[in-house]
Amino acid sequence: MNYLREIEGKRAHDRRSNETMTQSPRRxxxxxxVIVGAGPSGLAAAACLKEKGVPSVILERSNCIASLWQLKTYNRLRLHLPKQFCELPLMAFPEEFPTYPTKQQFIEYLEDYAKRYEIKPEFDQKVERAEYDQSLGFWRVKSVGLKEEETEYMCRWLVVATGENAEAVVPEIEGMKDFGGKIVHTSLYKSGDDFRGKRVLVVGCGNSGMEVCLDLCNHNASPSLVVRDTVHILPQQMLGRSTFGLSMWLLKWLPMRLVDRLLLIVSWLMLGDTARFGLDRPQLGPLELKNLSGKTPVLDVGTLAKIKSGDIKIYPGIQQLERYTVKFENGIKENFDAIILATGYRSNVPFWLKEKEMFSEKDGLPQRPFPNGWKGECGLxxxxxxxRGLLGASMDAKRIAEDIKRCWKA
Structure with a gap:
């Protein structure tokens, strides 16, 4: 780290007895x-800062960039949106990549991005605490390495890039210890090949849950899907264009509610009445619901056809688990060999960032809604x-780099 300067050396002190000597954190x-997180968001922020002539340090708890994509996603994953809506700032996807790049292609793109902008994160550095020191006017960021060595980074600006999907959400279900079969979160699911010939219950009907069900079908498993809430299912393509791209274009000319109405009409014509199969739609339209709550509509990649054919069965919420048996809220009991939890992720910011104004302690997200949640106080x-996915992250990264550049020059 040739741009870092150590400002405090080793200091010996007693712990519990005069004979036990330890080192204080390296400062x-x-x-x-300092950017916390080397996912797409952290890489985008570092690249935009570098383009403005501002150096940065990225701290990453894993051993690679984009660890969620590299280590915690299933094999068949593709980008759900066309590549032009998933580009990071300053660098487009290769022209030869398909409209919806594969997981491996996206990882390749991120690695090339890091190489182009010479982004070299400090890996295996888990940030345990970050707090603003009012007396010094700097952030103190304490990280712990693989060998439990502690380092405290002192910086004027702190960029939180750990994102909305830092920690897997694993719900408590009565009887989980008694089930006997495998229960895994989608962060540990790789392929339906591990479940051939087995009855598998997938909990969660978002994009991941739907796609895992399809993957299980394609590997001769017998999947069922727990649908606990209403859900919007839209075709991935409409009228020869991506549904997302069409929506963005229509929003330039029409109010959101009218665009929602058009999307639902076309969806009904293409997919039919999803409520017939236990997939009730919310009262709010897909775009309005996304804007208000952040809940993303499902872009169908073939799962709905399997539901219609009966290859994927729909069940309500789970009441409790027994030995290889699931009792549902409607009183029905069914046998399953395994359960996959497609129950999403959450932010982990409240666990390490000691700040209460910018981020909510409840969900770890910025308290001010988009597009004003990117900047806090004291250089945070x-x-x-x-x-809003990678498009939203790119917008944030550009704003942050521009804002810090002004202070940097001053």
């Missing part, structure tokens, strides 16, 4: 921002918390 001065920033 490092960072002239530019957030990137990747817009609930």
């Amino acid at each position: 490092v001065w960072v002239p530019g921002p 920033y957030a990137v990747g918390f817009t609930k």
